[in-house]
Amino acid sequence: MAEDNNVEETEAENAELSLHSSGEMLRHAREQKNLSVEDIAKTTRIPQRHLESIESGDFGALPGRTYAIGFAKSYARTVGLSEVTIGSLIREEMDDQGHNAYEPEISGYSPANPSNMPPKYLAFTAAGIAAVLLIGFLVWRTLFLEPDDFINAGSETEFVDNSANDGVIDGAIEPVGPAPSVTGTVILTATETVWLKIYDEDGERLFEKEMATGEKYTVPADAKGPQILTGRPDALTVTIDGEVVPPLGAADRTIKDVGISAAALLARSNPGGSTTDNAGTAAGDEDVPE
Secondary structure: OHHHHHHHHHHHHHHHHHOOOHHHHHHHHHHHOOOOHHHHHHHHOOOHHHHHHHHHOOHHHOOOHHHHHHHHHHHHHHHOOOHHHHHHHHHHHHHHOOOOOOOOOOOOOOOOOHHHOOOHHHHHHHHHHHHHHHHHHHHHHHHHOOHHHHHHHOOOOOEOOHHHHOOOOOOOOOOOOOOOOOOOOEEEEEOOOEEEEEEOOOOOEEEEEEEOOOOEEEOOOOOOOOEEEEOOHHHEEEEEOOEEOOOOOOOOOEEEEEEOOHHHHHHHHOOOOOOEEOOEEOOOOOOOOO
């Protein structure tokens, strides 16, 4: 007799439960787990107002049919109900309420299992690591990679054959006034930002830097066979005692081992013979290096 009563009570409960809407079933399951709507919102990342609309059956307040079903399924998974069953009930209830037509989906809603979503700190950490690597590379390139490496690394870098430039270069500025002396003062003036290296015939470095526009460098008078390496000879104006001499090389052509003493520069301007200054014939002219 007691068993019959238990069976009847169970059937009565199942019958009563079958009359509940999907929202009531979700709410009942939530309350059994002692969870609030806010707790469900935090777990599913679904706005609390949408969860409340699902519980009350107010589907018109939801962003669209697709999202309403997706929200309900996520809710069901969280409270331990069958998402298939809840999804079917939601569809039927929305059809009964006239929400069976297609409604455009609104971006910004993405019900998902938060366990499948990477934590935000991972994204920030990855971005930070990328920034540190970029900064490190730029510092390394600036401090440790010599300009010579850039010049020698490129397969397309073309060095000038100085033997072909012993004559006057096209477009050279003709000196005006008295001829400069082979013992005159040589000054290099940057007309644009340009990197250059000055060294003597023994390879000892005399000067190396990236000169700014307007910056000048005076070649030491006691330098032994001073020579130059630069990738922008056209960005330098060369004078001897204030008189402009022909450019050291063509535009955008790397030059190397080009003599920049007064004697060597004047020899480039007068390849056919000795160079004369105001005092007479100059001795010890320096040949332009190959």
